Amino acid sequence: MARKGNMSAGKKRSAASRDEKPVVEKKEVFPQASVLEASSESEYESNDDEEDIMDGDFDQALRAMAEDQGFDSADGEDFESEDAEEAQEAENDDNEDDDEESDIHSSDIEGASSDGEDADSEDAESDDEEFELERTGSRSTDGHATAFDSDAEAAAYAEALGNADSELLGDEGMDRLTIRDFGKDLESWKSYRKTLPQIEPGYASDSSTDEPVNTIGNVPIEWYEDYPHIGYDIDGKRIMKPATADELDKFLENMDNPDVFRTARDEVNQKDVKISAEEIDIIRRIQGGDIPDADYNPYEDTVEWFTSQTMKTPLTGAPLTKRGFVPSKWEHKRVMQIVRAIRQGLITSGAPTEKQEPRLYDVWENADAQPKEDNSRRPRLVAPRMALPTHEESYHPPEEYLATPEEREKWENTDPEDRKRNFLPQDFNSLRTVPGYENFVHERFQRCLDLYLAPRMLKKTNNLNAEELMPRLPDPRDLRPFPSAEALVYLGHTGRVRSISVDPTGLWLLSGSDDGTVRLWELVTGRCARIWNLGDVVHTVAWCPNAEVCVFAVAAGSRVAIIIPTELCDDQKRLVSEELVRAGFSSAAADEDVADDSLPVSWDTPTTAEQATGMHIMVAMHKTVKSVAWHRRGDYLASLTSEEGGSSVLIHQISKH
């Protein structure tokens, strides 16, 4: 009984709190995030369902009452809009509103009870206060409306209901309450618990439901107490009060009416409502602190959700855990985190902005990084397969596979490592008689060792033949022209010929040799026209590229000789050539002070005998002259001197030294 009362009170309270609590919280938490709001709302609604399940029977009772008043309990949308309205109101000061709301309810109940017993009204009021406290407390603790512990609270609520004999449904606050409860809870109740016969509104109930709904709107009736009308219709016209009898007529009517004790006045519709016997029975039960539903058995057999018997493979018989329908605290925290982040602008809606590549970047940024070898790209090497069993391994092999005594003896005498196979074929009558294989573990171990220790390398074979490795040589025919036949041999030198040079006209050839001579050859015939003996190894001979003059340089030993082959040039050419080689000496004489012994080069005039052979300048250097080369204008001469410890390039000017 106490439990019943608790539940009823809880229902009542949950109905009251449901109107604003979730909405208030929503508004408070998600003022901007509409998506989140929607999802959380649905979650709260589902929780409502849970509550309804628990409080279903009471709802049923109230529902029946509400149907008497002609309210459509299935209309859920109205409730939603009401929720929204209230949410708007609650946005500013939810606590005040909360209190106000509950005050409304309690005053409703109070009002209802005041019609009945005045004495009880005091208790109801005080109880209401207590209830108020309790309710807020319970909400603050777990926010769920099912846990009621206070008996007084439940009793007071039941009493308040029970006292609402005549004007139980006359209050608009009550209307809203019931409408909300019934509409929401019916479906869930049916699906979870006992199925009661469907009550058809207007037919199944003995309450008259055919009269039109009050059309004056949500206006307190008291405002029109002194007026002949009770309000205005939608067109603004007055809705007149039905003609009422005076007190005497009422009395007389009451006297005549046997059902007067169960007639209640519906102020809104301005008519008397007759309470049916069932309703009276329910009211009585409530007044008696009993369960309103006569069919409800509070002492049903216990369902043992958790039995002492342990089933081997239990089907899931466990009740739904609380966690399944309680909004997750942690999820809520997580959502709050996201919400805060959104508010701070850390999370922005819309597509994530693409990370822009910097317009300028370092090309060599990763140049030094060695490309990592990707092992995953390597083809996986499959472990070598074990050989498939053959007839020898059969339990009943053909006779030719069986070992003869000699073979057996031989097999036994060989070292296990040298045996071709590590077993001898054996014959058994049936598979049943085959004993366990004693080497099984050993063999598996060996196999594991093979797989583990033998490196599986991908052997690369080069399918190259030797010809492909040879560089591809071009066809000699494509390389023409090239010298293909020996044309001339210039015979005469007795030492290695180190250098040759063709004169600018192409008619004469100079060659320098280790025998200390320079030879001048007629190019086309191979006739030696002249021999100069320089007495030292001739490293290089070089014609002056200037066609105006006929001069060549010879690097012999540590000297460079500038020679004019007089027989090759005509008078004019000889004059020009001699002028060239003499110019240097005249300029050197002009600025003698510049001459310095520290210079690595000394320009000397050869001896008269040498001059007769055409030598005009003898450039002596400290080291062996390996090479000389003319500038194409024919005035500058570069020489390379070389010895251990380094070489040096000297550039000489013939006309100025």
Next chain:
Amino acid sequence: MDTKSEEQVQIRLVAKQQKYAVPEAPIVVPQQLQRYGLSEIVNHLLGNERPIPFDFLVDGQFLRDSISGYLKEKSLSAENILTLEYVESMLPPTEIASYSHDDWISSVVAASRDKFVVGSYDGIVRLWNAQSECVDTLVGHDSAVKCVAAATAGGAKTRVEFISGSQDRTAIAWGMKNGARKALYAARGHTDSIEAVSVNPSNTHFVTASTDSTIRFWSLAAPKQSEDAILDDAETAPLAKKRKSANAQFMTKAAIGTLTGHVGAVTSVCFNKDQESQIFSGGWDHSVRTWDVASGVNMATNLCDKVVLDIDYSAHSRLIATGHADRSIRLWDPRSDDNTVVKLRLTSHKGFVSSVAWAPNSAYMLASASHDSTIKVWDIRSRTPLYTVYPSSDKDKGKKLLALDWHESLLLAGGESGSLRIHSVNSQYEDAAQTLVQAED
């Protein structure tokens, strides 16, 4: 083989030389017959006691293979009558004498059958007679003599006999003056070695080619007085005084004209024997040029890819033969409009072809001397040489031949070895050549 040997062909034998004429009726001979077999047939028909070797011409080309080979090469039918012209074979040249020199022979010319002029690298021009005697030794050049040319000009008192060109940039005309052979004058003007000299057929002028890339045109007659003044006018005056060469004592002759156009050394020059004023020259610029000396105009330039080392013109065949550094001989037709086309290229030498000489009395015969020390005698109707004359003495073997001259039946060659090789060539073609020339005229 058997079937092949039995294949036969009808031939008709024709001879230009009347003394070797045979009946013109076609005869059937085996296709396998070669020159020797055909020659036997002709000798048999002629009834010669002593067989005479013949060469056979088919369609103007010598038959060098068997008849079947020729038919196969030309893809001719064996059923037609093949006309074979036969001529008496030229006998191989026989070496008559070898005159030894101290230095390389650079040039040789036979003024007559008894007078051979040899220019040598020692700067001396020697005069030999047919009896292996050095008639004269002419010293005058400062440097190697590069070319000699025979000439006949002047009166009884002063007669120019030959001209020599030298590396000392002068050409000296040698001749008899007052009963003594001496240098008559020195032709000066070239700035570089004179490589070739050629006298015109009427012996009035000569041209010299030089490595200074010019050709100069001179009159042959000895000047009355030294023409230094002309030369000095032409050149810078102060240089004249510097001239201190050994041959300065000779009278100086100045050139009538200078032909410039070659872009490299001019190695060879020769007169057109049919047309006095026309000369041909070849040089290191790969060109064979035709000049009109009277006007000094370069009339034609024929180009090949190789250096021209020697040039000779045949009055009989009217072709130019050139010896090249690519070891080949090229034949040019100077009258051809298509002046770049080489008419024939003869390759057999293994060295530079240093000298070429047409046979003086044949339209087909040609001799060439090469650095491979061989002389080859060609008939231009055959692409292979008729004869190759190898050096007979060990001294000559492997030595370059630099000079060649064909005078009548004498073939003179000299070179690195210093020996003047004189060969006798039978002149059986004389009649044929003469008849050919007459026919063309």
